[in-house]
Amino acid sequence: MSGAAARLQAAISARLAGVAGFSGVYDGPPLQAAFPYAVVEAGPESDWGHKSGPGVEARLGVTIRDAGERPLRLHALIDSARAALEADLDVEGWQLVALRWERTRCIREGRPAPGGVEAQWVGAIDYRARLLRED
Numbered sequence: 226m227s228g229a230a231a232r233l234q235a236a237i238s239a240r241l242a243g244v245a246g247f248s249g250v251y252d253g254p255p256l257q258a259a260f261p262y263a264v265v266e267a268g269p270e271s272d273w274g275h276k277s278g279p280g281v282e283a284r285l286g287v288t289i290r291d292a293g294e295r296p297l298r299l300h301a302l303i304d305s306a307r308a309a310l311e312a313d314l315d316v317e318g319w320q321l322v323a324l325r326w327e328r329t330r331c332i333r334e335g336r337p338a339p340g341g342v343e344a345q346w347v348g349a350i351d352y353r354a355r356l357l358r359e360d
Contacts, residue, residue: 227281229270229281229283229318229319229356229358230281230283232319233283233285233316233319233321233354233356234266237265237310237314238251238252238265240309240310240314241263241306241309241310243309244302244305244306246261246298246301247261247262247263247302248260249262250265251264251265252264252266258290260345261289261291261292261302263288263302264287264288264289264290265285265287266286267283267284268285268286270282270284273356275357278357278360279357279358280355280356280357280358281319282354282355282356283354284351284352284353285351285352286349286351286352287350287351288349289302289306289347289348289350290345290346291345291346291348292343292344292346293344296346296348299331299348302348303331303348303350307350310352311326318358318359319356319357319358319359320356320357320359321354321356322355322357323353323354323355324352324354325353326352327351327352328350329350329351331346331348331349333345333347334346334347
């Protein structure tokens with residue numbers, strides 16, 4: 226991961242840490258965490274530079290995990306996370322030219338166990354970011 230993607234990941238994690246409702250925000254899948262929590266991961270990167278400076282295009286994913294009979298809280302957290310991320314975001318050393326929402330999905334993971342154990346839900350928000358290095 227380049228410096229741009231790492232700094233963007235850190236900026237997004239910091240922004241999500243301010244969203245009410247998360248028990249934690251992580252930069253990779255945690256070994257143990259209380260529901261609901263978010264994981265921010267930077268994905269594939271490509272060159273987005275120009276004649277006079279370097280640039281990076283990066284794909285980012287925010288995964289939100291929750292448990293419950295229905296995914297109502299998960300949907301509210303997805304909406305809150307999107308609203309927080311789509312407001313002006315500062316990335317240290319880089320100019321964020323575009324943060325484009327690509328897609329959102331919500332799925333049930335596994336099956337609820339007999340005896341009333343809650344289902345686990347996974348929400349995913351995918352973004353494409355374009356950044357130019359600041360001098």
